[in-house]
Amino acid sequence: MAVTAELVAQVIEKIAPKSWAEDWDNVGLLVGSGTAPIERILITLDGTLEVVEEAKAYGAQLIVAHHPIIFRPLKNLRVDNAAAQVPLRLLQYQIGYYTAHTNLDQSIISSSRALGEVLGLTEMKILAEPADDHITLLQRDEQRGYGVSGYLPKPDKLGAVWKHFLGCLSRPGVFAQPYDLAGVRLAGSLENVVRKVAIVNGSGARFVQKALFIGADLLITGDVDHHTALDALEGGMAVGDLGHFLSEAPMLQAMFQYLSTDKFLQGIEIRVSLTNRPPWLWQI
Numbered sequence: 634m635a636v637t638a639e640l641v642a643q644v645i646e647k648i649a650p651k652s653w654a655e656d657w658d659n660v661g662l663l664v665g666s667g668t669a670p671i672e673r674i675l676i677t678l679d680g681t682l683e684v685v686e687e688a689k690a691y692g693a694q695l696i697v698a699h700h701p702i703i704f705r706p707l708k709n710l711r712v713d714n715a716a717a718q719v720p721l722r723l724l725q726y727q728i729g730y731y732t733a734h735t736n737l738d739q740s741i742i743s744s745s746r747a748l749g750e751v752l753g754l755t756e757m758k759i760l761a762e763p764a765d766d767h768i769t770l771l772q773r774d775e776q777r778g779y780g781v782s783g784y785l786p787k788p789d790k791l792g793a794v795w796k797h798f799l800g801c802l803s804r805p806g807v808f809a810q811p812y813d814l815a816g817v818r819l820a821g822s823l824e825n826v827v828r829k830v831a832i833v834n835g836s837g838a839r840f841v842q843k844a845l846f847i848g849a850d851l852l853i854t855g856d857v858d859h860h861t862a863l864d865a866l867e868g869g870m871a872v873g874d875l876g877h878f879l880s881e882a883p884m885l886q887a888m889f890q891y892l893s894t895d896k897f898l899q900g901i902e903i904r905v906s907l908t909n910r911p912p913w914l915w916q917i
């Protein structure tokens with residue numbers, strides 16, 4: 634049985650409409666054809682050459698990714714242009730590439746929410762709703778926005794909470810395969826009590842003030858720079874930096890669940906990439 638790439642897009646856009654994506658973003662089907670027959674789908678955060686090779690070996694006709702591959706203006710398809718290699722290889726193998734990025738980040742299967750569920754937060758709420766949309770969203774009884782906030786079932790000291798969280802991330806099934814947590818960083822006073830936690834997947838540094846404003850004791854995100862960490866500490870909030878990849882990777886399982894239980898995609902084989910991983914080497 635096969636479906637079209639367009640149908641897969643419609644299933645995803647039912648919960649993450651393309652119109653939600655930021656102006657600077659590039660989402661939707663970026664390579665391939667909407668009418669291409671799809672029998673196997675590979676889910677990934679990044680479209681690397683390794684992932685494209687994995688898709689070919691798996692027999693996938695479509696990659697469903699979080700990060701766009703055509704993002705900074707791609708000015709040519711030269712075989713000696715590093716940025717053109719992935720689109721060229723996809724065309725060569727006739728594999729389509731679909732991206733749900735900032736639209737997915739604001740959806741019910743955002744990686745912030747997926748991570749919040751892994752960490753067992755309760756009373757989860759959207760951290761930052763789009764201001765101009767607030768009334769419309771209330772009217773439609775819909776939730777949309779970046780990040781989540783939630784509470785620990787039992788408040789505890791930061792050190793104990795962080796150890797517990799790392800344990801949660803090591804549980805089987807959280808990721809498609811175990812990842813090294815050696816690059817995870819924590820800034821804060823280990824004795825401080827944590828009740829409320831904010832999570833922003835990917836690069837969430839710009840949400841530090843928002844997290845402080847709602848009274849979070851700990852913000853979990855990725856890509857935290859020196860000055861952002863200091864700003865958070867000045868405000869009395871701890872920061873956990875999982876790295877961009879690990880903060881977003883729990884969403885891959887959420888996407889897998891979502892696609893494999895959709896009634897229109899029954900009979901389609903779906904897998905989460907095993908070659909997609911953080912680019913950093915924590916231990917040499």
Ligand SMILES: [Zn+2]
Pocket residue numbers: 699700834835836877881
């Ligand atoms: Zn990201």
